[in-house]
Amino acid sequence: MRITVSLTDNRPEPWIKALRDALPDAQVEVWAPGAPQADHAVVWAPPQQLLDEQQGLAGIFNIGAGVDALLKLRLPPKAKLVRIDDGGMAVQMAEFVCHALIRHFRELDVYQEAARDGEWTYRRPRLRDEFAVGIMGMGVLGQRVASAVQQFEFPVNGWSRTPKAVDGVRGFAGAEQLGDFLAASRVLVCLLPLTPDTRGILNKTTLSQLQTGGYLINVARGGHLVEEDLIPLLDAGHLAGATLDVFQTEPLPSEHPFWRHPRITVTPHGSARTLREETVAQIAGKIRAMARGEPVAGVVDAARGY
């Protein structure tokens, strides 16, 4: 079996070694134009040329959860596109979202500023029942985040494309229930895939439907947020703040107003990183399962967009 590897932004050598260790019978090589036909490709943002040349691929393994960039390319007709499901990202996402939520709810920024001035001061306790957390996207990551947020006893709402019954989560589904979901939520966490249906879903109309004092945590894709709609909602006081990990242009340009807005926290698309060891173990397990003719989790439905 031959595996070709193309990982923009990642050094390929440690991945090649890890894949060779996990699949000792496979020939694993970095892709270059004209490379021999492979059975599987392990990729992140591969060039179109790879996909055009490697028409016989049975599997294309994306080393991340989101496949929006890959779906913009022409894929070989028979290849299954497989994304990472969890692979150590879910717990990272849970800790990142809980940190942003609690930092906001417990007003830790206010304390930090007071401490800077040497001020010993208390804030009145806030009621967690007034900070319902709405999670858009109740998939692998959204459900893990929901369970972590529940540990702190916040009310949790979940919104997905199809109805989901998740213990302790008030479920909403489909475009027809989006308004009710937003109206029931104060802290909004975006964990949707970026698809034609979800692009621009965080906008003036939807964010205005959150409860007053709303807080946005976008950890999905920059394309979900209509960026120019956010600052007016913050400045008008409808939204209290935002933590943004993803942006329409990445890296976020140095002149972008999000860097300097006092109520926006910017992080560099790092809320849940791909972990090489877990990812390679997952991909190797799926390649072995496919060789046995067994189904694998995380196969992308290109028509659905995720």
Ligand code: NAP
């Ligand atoms: P997933 O398991 O595929 O879950 C996607 C969820 O979104 C599902 O619940 C799905 O509904 C829902 N959904 C999709 N389209 C929808 C629509 N039109 N309306 C309502 N709900 C919709 O994906 P995941 O593994 O949790 O990952 C989610 C996203 O997180 C990725 O696509 C990626 O963009 C992002 N991500 C970001 C980082 C980072 O570092 N910032 C890291 C990893 C992932 P159904 O359940 O009904 O299918």
Ligand code: GLV
């Ligand atoms: C990262 O953003 C991913 O989709 O895995």
